[in-house]
Amino acid sequence: MADKILKKIYVKVWRQNNPSEKGRFETYEVENVSQGSSFLEMIDILNDQLIREGKDPIAFDHDCREGICGMCSMYINGHAHGPDSEITTCQLHMRRFEDGETITVEPWRAGAFPVIKDLIVDRTAFDKIQQAGGYVSVNTGGVPDGNTIPISQVDAEEAMDAAACIGCGACVATCKNSSAMLFVAAKVSQFAKLPQGKVEAKRRAKAMVAKMDELGFGGCTNTGACELACPKNISISHIARLNREYLKAKFSD
């Protein structure tokens, strides 16, 4: 069956030329959008229209468009990555919207994620947190035979679940406190469950939390909104592990 065509939709989008400008919402009409097109394709169509009209196209982050790179970052109708769960914006399709609907598109809002232009925010804060301790610096030798490392299946799976984090920032965007705890928890957790990561566990937890606080992210109040918004379905039980790792490290000082 052919995809339905949305005759006309209204896209109310945040426009901001540079970080220091105040910014404003502008509403654009887009006609004849196939419900089979992705949300980003709809923005592409809109941008094409804007370019033809001699206007500045909407700047937005995107890269792989297959849900794994973590670049796309739109806050659509009050939901990070749009109304569907466990997907990134690029995996969202126009079939989730009705004809004549006004779709509000905003950038991630957080003090630590300043707007660069329109819908693009600066997420280097995540890189800084990662650089503060999200790595293994001890010598783990060459590639060992998989069977010689004693890791239980459960631990390996849990570490992998945490490592699924693509650092898109939906957790920060959704959290009412703009807290980066789910991100930091995932990054700490993926190491905490594995023998290679345990060597530097204390330093890692302390350094990453300190960096997170320094960069102006809020604190976690356990609302659980982050795990609902997370395209990779990362559980807040990792936050409990981060708290545990951090407190263990602090109390042993």
Place this chain on the structure above:
Amino acid sequence: MSSFMKASIGRKFFMSLTGLFLIIFLFVHLTLNLLLTFDDSGVLFNEAAHFMATNPIIKIMEPILALGFIIHIIWSGWITLENMKARPKGYQAGDNLLKWYAPAKNMFILGGMVLIFLIIHLFNFYVKMRFTGDPLLNQPGPGLEDGVHNSYALVANLFIHYPVYDIIYILGGILVGLHISHGFWSAFQTIGLNNSKWMIRLKFLAHLVAFLIGAGFAYIPLYFLIKF
């Protein structure tokens, strides 16, 4: 340690510990208060109130309890302020993932309302019992020995003659229950005592504890409202 006090997790650590401590206090408080409904002559409650007012352990615990409240309240303001600063500009479409009334989203507001209730409550009973005194406290009653105040008369008088206070106290019970329904499991999460298995158990326990405390405290004014 000072870096721990300032760190986001450090701040919340104190919120969690004081919160759990206050929940224990509420259970003790509720157990004693329920005596109001077991004995309409007031003998049982007066004895309990006298015991609590004179017991040395309780005397020691009183300032610790006050400190628990103060830390919990001041830290909540500090944490909330810091958290609000983390998002200078909000969303126009709002935040639609959690319902607006979810206790998790409204802990500061719920806590604030509980604080208002607490102040009213302290002026209703504690201030009179401990400092200013009240003619009702000296009212003769069954089984009252020398020096034992008729606390029952003070409480019963308020609940029987001022239905508006019954409503306030029922509301207070519900509010504190809602606050605990999130606070209880959240405290365990913050001190790191949680995982994917215990998440379900702790959330269930949180609702159970919240119900017991909320319904327990709301039951007392309701009892007086209906019976008298």
